[in-house]
Amino acid sequence: MTQALLEKKILLCPVCRAPLSLSEDGRGLRCEGKRIHTFDLSKSGYVNLSLKYREGDTLDACRSRHAFFETDPYSILRQNLSAAISDLELPEGIILDAGCGEGYYTNDLAGAFTDRQVLGADLSKFALDIASKEAKKTAVANVSYAVCNLTELPLLDESCACLCNIFAPCCESEFARVLADGGYLVFVYAGPEHLWGLKQALYDEVYVNEKRQDEPKGLKEISHKRVRETITVRSPHIKELFAMTPYYFHTSPDRAEKLYLLDELDTVVDFEIKIFRKESSCRPSL
Numbered sequence: 615m616t617q618a619l620l621e622k623k624i625l626l627c628p629v630c631r632a633p634l635s636l637s638e639d640g641r642g643l644r645c646e647g648k649r650i651h652t653f654d655l656s657k658s659g660y661v662n663l664s665l666k667y668r669e670g671d672t673l674d675a676c677r678s679r680h681a682f683f684e685t686d687p688y689s690i691l692r693q694n695l696s697a698a699i700s701d702l703e704l705p706e707g708i709i710l711d712a713g714c715g716e717g718y719y720t721n722d723l724a725g726a727f728t729d730r731q732v733l734g735a736d737l738s739k740f741a742l743d744i745a746s747k748e749a750k751k752t753a754v755a756n757v758s759y760a761v762c763n764l765t766e767l768p769l770l771d772e773s774c775a776c777l778c779n780i781f782a783p784c785c786e787s788e789f790a791r792v793l794a795d796g797g798y799l800v801f802v803y804a805g806p807e808h809l810w811g812l813k814q815a816l817y818d819e820v821y822v823n824e825k826r827q828d829e830p831k832g833l834k835e836i837s838h839k840r841v842r843e844t845i846t847v848r849s850p851h852i853k854e855l856f857a858m859t860p861y862y863f864h865t866s867p868d869r870a871e872k873l874y875l876l877d878e879l880d881t882v883v884d885f886e887i888k889i890f891r892k893e894s895s896c897r898p899s900l
C-alpha cells in the first residue's frame with residue numbers, strides 16, 4: 615500500500631466510508647471516522663477491505679494463472695492495453711484495475727504510468743498476495759492492492775481517471791460512480807475465437823464464444839479494437855492455461871488427460887478491447 619495513495623484520501627473504510635490512513639505502527643490502515651475501524655496490511659502488502667465472507671478465485675486457480683502468465687503469453691494484450699491508455703487524455707485520478715487477479719496487467723500499467731497511482735482490486739486474497747509480491751520483486755513503487763467486492767468499491771466518488779476491467783465482472787453503476795468526469799473504462803473480454811486451439815484439443819465440436827451480457831450501456835463507447843494472434847503453449851503451461859478457463863470444470867477427465875499428453879499446443883488468443891468514456895451528464899444511477 616503506497617503512502618501516496620493514502621494521502622489522496624480516496625480509499626474509504628468499508629464500514630463507515632470515512633477516509634483510511636496508515637495506523638501509527640504502520641502495520642495497518644485505520645479510518646478517520648468517529649468509531650475507528652482498523653484493517654491489517656498483509657505481509658506482502660495488500661489490505662483486506664472485504665467485510666462479507668465471499669471469496670474470489672481459489673489459491674489453485676490463482677497459482678495456475680500466475681504460472682501461465684510468467685511466460686508472458688498475452689503480451690499482445692498487455693502491450694495494446696498500455697498503448698490504448700497512453701492515447702487517452704486522462705483527467706486527474708488513479709488507475710484502477712477492477713478484478714485484477716495476480717496483477718499481470720496491473721503491475722505492467724504501474725510501470726508504464728509512473729506518474730499515476732495504480733490500485734488493483736479483487737475479491738481473492740490469494741491473487742492479491744501474488745500480485746503484491748510481484749510488485750515488490752519488480753520494484754514497482756506506485757501500485758497498491760485491496761481485497762474488495764467490485765459491487766461496493768471502497769473508493770471515493772469520481773476518484774478514478776481510468777478503470778480497467780479485464781476478464782472480470784463488469785459492475786457498471788459502481789464503475790460509473792468512481793470514474794471522474796471524462797474518465798475512461800477499458801473493458802476487455804474474450805473475442806469470438808479466444809482459445810480456439812485449446813477447445814479443438816478438448817472437444818469434437820467447437821463453437822465461437824458468446825457476446826458478453828454485462829457490457830456497459832450508459833457510458834459512451836469511444837473505441838473498439840479486436841487483437842488476436844496464434845501462440846504456442848508448451849507443457850506444463852498447457853495444464854495451467856486449461857486450469858484458468860471455465861472448461862476446466864466442465865470437461866471429462868479422459869478428455870483432460872489427452873490434453874495433458876500434448877507437448878505443445880497452438881491456439882488463437884482473441885481479445886476485444888472496448889473503451890468507454892464517462893460524460894459529465896452520465897450519473898451513477900445508470
Ligand SMILES: C[S@@+](CC[C@H](N)C(=O)[O-])C[C@H]1O[C@@H](n2cnc3c(N)ncnc32)[C@H](O)[C@@H]1O
Pocket residue numbers: 669670671712713714715716718719735736737738741762763764765779780781782783
Ligand atoms: C478471470 S480472472 C481475471 C483476472 C485478471 N484481470 C486477468 O485477466 O488476469 C477474474 C478475477 O475477478 C475476480 N472477481 C470475480 N468476482 C469478483 C467480485 N465480485 N469482486 C472482485 N473481484 C472479483 C476473481 O477473483 C478473479 O481474480
